[in-house]
Amino acid sequence: MKVIDAHTHTWSRDIISERDLESRRIAAERLGVEPVLDSPIDTLRQAMTTSGVESAVVLPVDSGFDQKMPLSLTEKTDWHANEVRDDANIISFVGLDPRRGEAGLKELERAVKEKGCRGWKMYPPNGFYPDEKEFDPYYKLCVDLDIPITIHQGFTPRHKHVKYARPVYVDRVAADFPDLKIVLAHVGYPWQDETLMIASKNPNVSVDISGWQVFASTVPLKVYLMIGDAKTLKVFPNRMMFGSDFPLFEYAMTLKKWVEFFSRLQLPSELLEQGYKQVREDEIERVMWKNAARIIFGET
Ligand SMILES: [Zn+2]
Known part of the structure; x- marks a missing residue:
């Protein structure tokens, strides 16, 4: 089965801040694993080959609004754009904090029109709610682009700050900009119910399942319940995309194993007895690549 990974990251320690590197060390210590301080694109390419992932989307994060960064915003856009420039199978979004106002709007347009970026990665935990009215020009620009x-x-x-990362703060945007394509990452864990509700009521909202390999490798029932609920609410199968957050969860489950787990996913009989509907292979195929081909790559 073809696979598109809708959520990956590349970086090197020279382009992120000291504080963000420290966060990675803290997370690794908590988990008892080695910190991932660099994620070169060659490692992503290798993992894609090993796992049978044909295409991947790199999602840079802009953490430079209120902390000192080694690169300026435009330099960082260029760094990521140049990395994927000659690769037909890997695309990059632009990472942008919408509190940057006019300058950010200009950069969004430049990133897409001149640097080939194919979408915008927004990271609210840096300190903003996505539904601030002042960000509306950004949403309008995304629709135009x-x-x-x-x-x-x-x-x-x-x-x-996790409070900014609640799905409910995306609902006003999704409702007011019906032509805006929004992807809620990680099915919003631990707010998967809230995420699925927002996606269910707004047909322009989809979800990516990156990060859920943590549960696939420990308590897979949590994955099955989330998929069962997503199917009940009609977010699965047409508005859910496969993703990994590579390389951040390799310690829990490798990309190859995650691909295998999800491409063969079947709900257990205990859930079917409770009324959940079994998932079909053609539905899983939509999640593995068809939805991303349509929503992110613009294929019809
Ligand atoms: Zn991510």
């Missing part, structure tokens, strides 16, 4: 926004939702690292 016909690009999707992937919004980080739910669980965040040590120095970020």
Whole structure:
């Protein structure tokens, strides 16, 4: 089965802040694993080959609004754009904090029109609610440029603020901009119910399942329940996309194993007895690549 990974990251320690590096060390210590301080694109390419992932989306984060960064915003856009420039199978979004106002709007347009970025990665835990009225020009511009926004939702690292990552703060935007394509990352864990409700009521909202390999490798029932609920609410199968958050969860489950787990996913009989409907292979195929091809790559 073809696979598109809608949520990956590349970086090197020279382009992120000291505080963000420290967050990675803290997270690794909590988990008892080695911190991932660099994520070179070659490692992503290798993992894609090993796992049978044909295409991937790189999602840079802009943490430079209120902390000192090694690169300026435009330099960072260029760093990511140049990394994927000659690769037909890996695309990059632009990472942008909408509190940057006019300058941010200009950068969004430049990133898409001149640097080939294919969407916008928004990271609210840096300190803002997505539904601030002052950000509306950004949403309008995304509609005009016909690009999707992937919004980080739910669980965040040590120095970020999780209150901003609640799905309910995306609803006003989704409702007011019906042509705006919004992807709620990580199915908003631990607010998966809230995420699925927002996606259920707004047909322009989809979800990515990145990060859920943590449960697939420990308590897979949590994955099955979430998929069963998503199917009941009609978010599965047409508005859910496969994603990994590579390389952040390799310690829990490798990309290859995550692909295998999800492409063969079947709900257990205990859930079917409770009324959940079994998932079909053609539905899983939509999640593995068809939805991303349509929503992110613009294929019809
Ligand atoms: Zn991520």
